[in-house]
């Protein structure tokens with residue numbers, strides 16, 4: 001297995017177009033698990049860790065840009081309340097220091113904890129290849145369980161979100177009190193309307209909006225929008241029930 | 257701060273002695289069995305069955321043999337000696353012959369230059385399977401085709417139950433089991449499959465000695481019984497197989513059965529090269545036995561004022577595909593089914609069956625955990641039915657020295673049940689914390705799911721007990737050898753496995769106490785230089801090793817006196833009081849005792865439960881445990897805390913999930929064990945009443961906390977939620993009522 005370590009974004013994009021089979025690796029907290037469990041044998045790894053272009057976050061024109069290499073530990077310091085709360089729930093300290101937003105998007109798991117808070121902030125995913133750049137709403141970027149629109153020669157550059165967060169919160173259910181993959185999760189944003197996004201309750205994270213007046217019925221609406229399944233982590237019935245409870249509690253926090 | 261230099265402690269029995277392996281383990285410098293290395297070493301890999309039940313119709317090795325770096329590909333045809341092995345009965349193939357009976361059963365072996373080459377070559381082995389319908393339901397197993405038609409578990413002096421797929425069927429009849437009483441409460445309880453979940457996966461290094469024999473460096477629990485199972489399968493004499501203890505990353509019963517020992521040795525002898533095998537996490541979950549899942553039916557009959565009159569119990573244990581130590585677990589579950597209470601009449605039926613589910617065997621608590629969860633739920637239910645305080649009810653019935661067990665055995669040693677109950681109940685419970693709080697201090701923890709909404713508090717209580725040492729007539733002994741040098745220094749040899757419990761420290765404390773010198777070293781644990789120590793299990797190793805080392809030290813001193821000085825080298829064997837088998841028809845002891853001794857513990861637990869989401873935070877655990885005499889009080893506290901955590905795990909989250917016998921959560925992503933946010937502080941009271949039969953009065957301390965904590969945690973959850981919660985682990989669905 002080759003490990004390619006470009007020093008600039010241009011070099012990275014060139015390498016990716018030459019070696020479309022090279023698997024990007026940022027924090028490696030998903031990639032290394034796949035390798036260690038022998039579930040993936042990529043012919044090459046494209047190590048993105050030396051790219052300054054993929055680090056940090058910035059604010060311009062009322063939007064916040066989160067570079068793909070932003071770690072959860074860093075995301076906890078951004079002015080995005082739900083993303084910060086969600087980042088706090090991810091793994092343990094080691095994982096939060098290595099795992100990134102871009103990696104969470106790359107994996108596109110329905111349980112990815114960064115996805116619901118980004119969705120409620122109107123996230124746009126910026127991608128690039130030697131052919132040029134494109135931007136898509138996050139809801140269109142993720143197409144199924146661990147599937148997304150990223151082409152073989154493309155990399156994720158950043159996610160752009162609204163800088164005016166409104167009131168937000170994030171809640172995540174797991175059968176133990178830390179270091180757990182979500183059984184079901186919910187991000188809520190209240191700013192003129194109600195926007196909720198849930199994880200682990202359908203093949204892709206769900207997004208539901210309603211006018212403020214619908215606050216009373218919103219928990220039921222959110223639960224109804226979910227398409228959960230029974231799996232080793234929980235039952236569909238529980239996930240639907242918990243979504244109602246989480247939405248109700250989130251509304252109480254954000255409307256108080 | 258004190259200005260005087262600390263007095264150099266001798267580190268005798270009863271003193272706090274820091275563990276020698278503590279700092280290396282925490283800093284990552286400790287060498288575990290997976291860290292072993294040898295020049296010219298090959299890597300072994302095991303090809304395992306993807307089916308829980310299938311016939312093997314053909315195996316084609318040609319592609320694997322041609323793969324790069326491969327030195328050997330072996331199947332059952334290459335097993336040089338006996339094809340079957342087992343702890344109690346030889347019913348388990350070294351490598352599957354014509355049938356696989358569980359998911360993950362070993363089928364073939366590969367040795368290659370690099371572990372990845374070995375894995376890839378294993379994928380090239382073509383095994384033709386004809387899948388068979390798996391027996392996945394223990395309740396109907398005795399009505400199915402036999403998985404072991406030759407009935408390997410029958411004819412060993414146990415009750416001969418003619419039905420198919422019986423590992424052991426035991427009935428204990430005590431007093432008049434039909435007698436009625438004023439009140440009766442019943443319940444059906446279920447326990448899921450718990451895994452030992454040790455962090456150090458199965459691993460070892462096998463080195464051929466150039467003369468046909470082999471040295472096996474492995475993380476294990478009982479060196480000599482490994483040897484006695486490995487040698488016949490290799491067609492070797494016992495002394496040609498030397499087992500040496502390598503660094504053990506946790507055991508909890510899961511290393512009593514063999515894992516890679518025979519496989520690695522076969523590859524090493526075949527290639528004449530050292531061979532190392534290390535399981536990955538997924539393989540570890542299928543590579544060892546688990547705690548028996550159980551279904552337990554109980555009826556308690558009592559007088560109106562709370563005296564137990566008659567307890568009727570039916571226990572069904574799923575042993576999985578092979579027997580392992582299931583017969584002893586079956587018997588233990590029966591012995592402790594009534595709890596540490598005086599019961600004059602009882603009918604206890606305990607049955608363990610073969611299925612195509614994951615094989616089960618020894619795990620910390622060994623049958624007592626499952627029944628403690630059930631009998632303590634029953635005691636709470638009875639207290640509610642009689643409107644008696646649950647702690648008073650337990651005190652009223654508490655077993656004590658001189659009382660009779662349902663097996664007819666009179667308890668000879670110490671058993672301060674009432675005292676542990678009183679002392680645990682007297683521990684002050686912390687006040688409820690104010691809101692708002694950091695979410696980490698609420699149910700749901702880092703998930704940020706509540707700021708107090710839906711949270712109810714409950715205080716629960718349980719008491720449990722278990723035997724120490726091997727039972728039912730087993731010749732249970734430990735050897736120790738002491739070499740005194742002319743300069744006064746001493747070297748101790750004892751094959752007691754240091755599995756993290758601290759027995760290495762115990763051995764040194766005993767030797768320092770007896771020899772009166774600090775200049776004592778412990779030789780490597782091996783079969784090569786000393787006799788068997790027996791197993792580091794059944795909470796026996798401290799008792800047994802203390803006895804053996806004490807006796808050997810005293811003998812060495814006497815011999816040196818006789819010789820008038822100089823070097824001496826003596827070996828002594830220590831045996832605990834003899835036990836006797838149970839009568840196969842009545843389940844009554846055929847001698848003075850069937851168990852050697854007992855230890856009990858009581859535990860009080862404070863839980864906060866989010867009753868709308870079904871999430872839990874255990875706030876506090878207080879416990880009083882009967883420890884006989886604490887050899888190293890700090891190590892005892894450590895055992896209590898770790899044991900409580902393991903029982904808490906079973907209560908709240910730990911379960912191997914299966915579908916048609918296939919394990920669906922073989923990873924630490926989906927098999928959850930408690931984190932530091934799930935485990936509260938533990939207040940431990942050590943109750944010290946030296947046992948008259950034990951060296952220094954010691955009792956084993958490893959298992960009682962695990963036995964009692966599952967029951968105590970669920971008791972607290974019941975108080976908080978008002979629900980019956982008859983199954984562990986308790987799922988959020990059960991709390992919410994879905």
Ligand SMILES: Cc1cc2nc3c(=O)[nH]c(=O)nc-3n(C[C@H](O)[C@H](O)[C@H](O)COP(=O)(O)OP(=O)(O)OC[C@H]3O[C@@H](n4cnc5c(N)ncnc54)[C@H](O)[C@@H]3O)c2cc1C
Nearest residue numbers: 024026027028029030031090091099100103104106113156
């Ligand atoms: C112990 C543990 C706990 C965890 N807990 C959680 C949790 O609580 N919640 C959660 O959501 N996840 C969790 N994860 C999963 C993982 O940490 C997250 O998905 C994380 O966001 C992945 O980021 P990474 O940088 O490590 O990605 P990597 O592993 O480096 O990559 C992940 C995927 O994204 C692709 N990729 C990465 N960067 C780019 C890019 N710039 N362009 C294109 N593709 C890219 C990779 O090719 C790969 O397919 C956990 C993992 C572990 C090991």
